[in-house]
Amino acid sequence: MTTDCAACPLRRLGVFDDLSRDEVAFLQRFKHGELRVEPGTPLLMEGSNSPQMYTALHGLGLRTKTLADGRRQVVNFVFPGDFLGLQAGVMGKMRHSVEATTQMTLCVFDRSEIWNLFRQSPERAFDITWHAAMEEHFLGEALTSIGQMSGLERMAWGLQRYARRCSMLALNDGRSYPFPFRQQDLADALGLSLVHTNKTLQKLRERQLVALRSGRLSLPDPEGLAALTGGAPETERRRPLI
Amino acid sequence: MTTDCAACPLRRLGVFDDLSRDEVAFLQRFKHGELRVEPGTPLLMEGSNSPQMYTALHGLGLRTKTLADGRRQVVNFVFPGDFLGLQAGVMGKMRHSVEATTQMTLCVFDRSEIWNLFRQSPERAFDITWHAAMEEHFLGEALTSIGQMSGLERMAWGLQRYARRCSMLALNDGRSYPFPFRQQDLADALGLSLVHTNKTLQKLRERQLVALRSGRLSLPDPEGLAALTGGAPETERRRPLI
């Protein structure tokens, strides 16, 4: 009962590169199956040599890294269209964990097939590299934000970026976005304590810039938010979908 | 007066993957020239669509990102063997800047050739992806350190990691390493203020864990340092050299 690549719901969104019928068929050959998981399911473990890679089709998740003493960093949010497990695919070992926050559906690829993909299709190999470069880009931006910005700025930056990604995938309802994460997750993403995260959110609430409750995030005043971060995040162009 | 790939000094170090004579010859075809730059030279600019990519052969540099108001984050240090400009190559635009800190020698590649490389050599394409994944890994680690660790821990982590990279390339002289950077660079790398960076260094000096002066860094007690960060950084395996 797996989704046919030719009927992939993501490709209809207009945010992913168009592929020819043949190209889609080619990718389909690498699709090893489909996985549906419940909230909280770990998908990839830091340090593991996962035999599978995934493309998220539906649902939201987290990429996390954990220090020896248990402190946790949310390295990125996982959205539909994200390619997961590349590190294991090319370096033999995951350097972060991935877990599902909501129920998720994922396209499953065999790690052992990645090499065949590189051999048989330079275009797809290029797309995979694109994803790696994009992830690098995102992490660099996060690093800069966390390294240089104050708590309030970070929060504004993080929510803005989150909302932008939702919008691109049409997950939003106007200026309201699904937000199935706990404040603790947000704290771990921004490098703030839970308490301070909560108080920072209060400040943004008082300024009518943010509403966050019952799993939903609203940003009624995007310009106001952007003013805190020195400009709106750039709109991203079309991107490849593996 | 360019270095012949077959005689590349880096390949002799034993830390890079061995390539056959044919493979080296293949890479040589993509080598567009060699560049020697003085300290302070900008190599790649954030936002630019650089027509060239580089492999660092000699010297040290910085990858940086700058916020609208001028705050700067050092995203990584540049060592020999690093591949520079991949983002421009696959995404059409650099998302960070790269500058030389010492005099540097670089191997120059034409950005327009990257596509040919992917078509003609899946192995090299894979290597490039490996580099992207490795950079992602590094940034994730930095993000986690900066997001979760205290100033003292960050400093210990940063210096440890820096020393490890030096050792791998045999740039060290026992437990002493070249360090041509200013404390301001270190501060920007760790997300600390210059003053606090200096005071944090003092603490490590008092504990006899660090010596840093006149362009040289010494770590006389690696175990003591590692105790601050919850373990030594892992030794990295062989890696590809483009």
Added chain:
DNA sequence: CGGAACATTGATAGAGCTCAAGGAACGTGG
């Protein structure tokens, strides 16, 4: 109804920032 998970709030302490001043190292020109 009771418990668990998560959100909120107040009080207090401390880590880290900013400001300000001075010192050391180094190159340049007289």
Added chain:
DNA sequence: CCACGTTCCTTGAGCTCTATCAATGTTCCG
């Protein structure tokens, strides 16, 4: 060879931001 400027490093003082501790509130579910 010395005076001077520039750049970078160092140190102290005061204050702000953020973490921690502790308690209470809310929501949801069995």
